Amino acid sequence: MKKMKRREFLGDTAKASLSATALAAGLTTAAAAASPRQRPAAGDRIRVALIGAGDQGKADLGAFLRLPEIDCPAVCDVDEKRLAEGVKRVSEARGKAPDGYKDFRRIFDRKDVDAVIVGTPDHWHALATVLACQAGKDVYVEKPLATTIEEGRAMIAAARKHNRVVQVGTQQRSSRHFQAARDFVKSGQLGKIRMTRAWAYLDWKGSLGHPADGPAPAGVDYDLWLGPAPARPFNPMRFHHNFRWFWDYSGGLATDWGAHMIDVVMWVMGEDPVGAMAIGGKYGFPDDIRETPDTQQSVIEFPSFSLVWEHMIGCGVGPWQREHGCEFHGENGILVVDRGGWEVHSETDQLKQPDRVFRMLPKPRQAGSGDFHFEHVRNFVESMKTRRPPTADVEIGHKSVLACHLGNIAVRLKRYVTWDPKTEKVVGDPEAQALVGRTYRSPWVLPK
Ligand SMILES: NC(=O)c1ccc[n+]([C@@H]2O[C@H](COP(=O)([O-])OP(=O)(O)OC[C@H]3O[C@@H](n4cnc5c(N)ncnc54)[C@H](O)[C@@H]3O)[C@@H](O)[C@H]2O)c1
Structure with missing residues (x-):
C-alpha cells in the first residue's frame, strides 16, 4: 500500500x-x-x-x-x-x-x-x-x-x-420498464430463448486523433490519477472521459456499455458464461490513439444460449435501428428492450404449417420508465438502512462485467477462451488466464 x-x-x-x-x-x-x-x-x-x-x-x-x-x-x-x-x-x-x-x-x-x-x-x-x-x-x-x-x-x-x-x-436494474421486459421473457411466452444480443453504437464519437504526450494540466496530481495503472507520460486523450479507450484503465466500449446491456441479458437469463470468442479491431479509426477496438463482435457462450455483443464507434444504427439495446430471441418471438422502452416481434413457423404463420402476437412498444438512475440511488440508500442486498449487488456487477471481460480477452488473443465459472479460471490457456488479473504499479497493492 x-x-x-x-x-x-x-x-x-x-x-x-x-x-x-x-x-x-x-x-x-x-x-x-x-x-x-x-x-x-x-x-x-x-x-x-x-x-x-x-x-x-x-x-x-x-x-x-x-x-x-x-x-x-x-x-x-x-x-x-x-x-x-x-x-x-x-x-x-x-x-x-x-x-x-x-x-x-x-x-x-x-x-x-x-x-x-x-x-x-x-x-x-x-x-x-x-x-x-x-x-x-x-x-x-x-x-x-x-x-x-x-x-x-x-x-x-x-x-x-x-x-x-x-x-x-x-x-x-432499477427501471420499471426493464423489469417488465424481464418479467415478459421469464413468463415463457417467447418460448425457449436460444439466442440473445446486446449492442452499443456510438455515432457521436469519432477519431481521437494522435495528440503528443505533454505535461499534465496544472492542478492535476497525475501520479495519483494513474494510481495502480502503469506509469507513462501524460497524454490529453488518455485522461478525463477518454480513459475508456485504453486497456490500462478500462475495456473499451465492450465494458463501458457492455456492463449495462450484457448485464440486462445476464439478469434475465440467470446463467454464468462458459466461454467466449470475438473478432474486432480499429477498422474505423486505424490511425488514432485509441487502443480498444472501435468495432467488435463477441460471442459469449452460456450453457443453454448464446449472447452476441456488438459495438461500433462512429456509427449509430445497430440492430432494430437502435443505437443500444438487448434482444431475446425465443422460438415464438423476439423481445427488444432499450432505455426508451420494449416491444415484442413474432417468430414464424413453416414446419408445422403449409404457409408461414406467426407463432405469437406481436406486442407494441411499451414506453420507457424515465428516472431509473435516481431510483437506483434510492435503492442503495434503502439498502444502507435495511442492510438487505441492493438491486445491483457487487456480485451481480462482477458477473456481468466478467462476461464482457471474457469477450475482451478473446478479442485480444484472437481465439476461443474456455471459462470455468466455478473456479473463475480460464481452462487450458495460461496466456488468457494472465489477463484475468493485472499487476498493480508499485507500491499499490490490491488486498486479496
Ligand atoms: N452509470 C452510468 O450510466 C455511467 C455513465 C457514465 C460513466 N459511468 C462510469 O463512471 C465512471 C467515471 O466516468 P466519467 O465519464 O465521469 O469519467 P471522468 O474522467 O469524466 O471523471 C472521472 C473523475 O475521477 C477523477 N479521479 C481519477 N482518479 C481519482 C482518484 N484516485 N481519486 C479521486 N478522483 C479521481 C478524475 O480526475 C475525474 O474528475 C466510469 O467508471 C464510467 O464507466 C457510468
Whole structure:
C-alpha cells in the first residue's frame, strides 16, 4: 500500500479536519480507527462522500442530493478543477461546503462518512471499493465494476468480509420498464430463448486523433490519477472521459456499455458464461490513439444460449435501428428492450404449417420508465438502512462485467477462451488466464 503523503490538497472550503494520528498512520491503522455506525437509524442523516467528481460522479451526487436525508461532508478529486466543481455542487444543494480532498484515503479516516460514491475511472474502482469496505463504508461504485475479473472477486470478498452494502451503477436494474421486459421473457411466452444480443453504437464519437504526450494540466496530481495503472507520460486523450479507450484503465466500449446491456441479458437469463470468442479491431479509426477496438463482435457462450455483443464507434444504427439495446430471441418471438422502452416481434413457423404463420402476437412498444438512475440511488440508500442486498449487488456487477471481460480477452488473443465459472479460471490457456488479473504499479497493492 502506498504510504500517504503529509501534504494534502485541501480545497478552499476544506477544514483542517485531519487528526495528526490519521495523517501519520498507514491505511490499515487509519481504517481501523474509523469506526462508523454499522447502519443509519431511522431518521438519521446519511453522510455520503464523493470520490471522483467527473461527469458521472457529479450526476450520481446530484441524484443522492435529491434525497432530503443525504448530506455530503466530503468530496475528493485528483484534479483541483473537478474538485472545485464537486464542492460547488454540494454547496448549492445544501448551503454548506464539504471538505475537499485529493487523496481518497483521507475520507476513509472520517467517522462522519457512512458511504462513498466511486465515480473515478475504472482502474480505481477496485482499490477504492475494497479500502472503503475495510474502513466500514458502504459503496455506490460506478460500472463497469472492475478492469479485471480478479479485481471483481476481491471487491466481493471485501464487501462480504466487512458486511458492506455495495451497489454497482447499472441502473437498468432499477427501471420499471426493464423489469417488465424481464418479467415478459421469464413468463415463457417467447418460448425457449436460444439466442440473445446486446449492442452499443456510438455515432457521436469519432477519431481521437494522435495528440503528443505533454505535461499534465496544472492542478492535476497525475501520479495519483494513474494510481495502480502503469506509469507513462501524460497524454490529453488518455485522461478525463477518454480513459475508456485504453486497456490500462478500462475495456473499451465492450465494458463501458457492455456492463449495462450484457448485464440486462445476464439478469434475465440467470446463467454464468462458459466461454467466449470475438473478432474486432480499429477498422474505423486505424490511425488514432485509441487502443480498444472501435468495432467488435463477441460471442459469449452460456450453457443453454448464446449472447452476441456488438459495438461500433462512429456509427449509430445497430440492430432494430437502435443505437443500444438487448434482444431475446425465443422460438415464438423476439423481445427488444432499450432505455426508451420494449416491444415484442413474432417468430414464424413453416414446419408445422403449409404457409408461414406467426407463432405469437406481436406486442407494441411499451414506453420507457424515465428516472431509473435516481431510483437506483434510492435503492442503495434503502439498502444502507435495511442492510438487505441492493438491486445491483457487487456480485451481480462482477458477473456481468466478467462476461464482457471474457469477450475482451478473446478479442485480444484472437481465439476461443474456455471459462470455468466455478473456479473463475480460464481452462487450458495460461496466456488468457494472465489477463484475468493485472499487476498493480508499485507500491499499490490490491488486498486479496
Ligand atoms: N452509470 C452510468 O450510466 C455511467 C455513465 C457514465 C460513466 N459511468 C462510469 O463512471 C465512471 C467515471 O466516468 P466519467 O465519464 O465521469 O469519467 P471522468 O474522467 O469524466 O471523471 C472521472 C473523475 O475521477 C477523477 N479521479 C481519477 N482518479 C481519482 C482518484 N484516485 N481519486 C479521486 N478522483 C479521481 C478524475 O480526475 C475525474 O474528475 C466510469 O467508471 C464510467 O464507466 C457510468
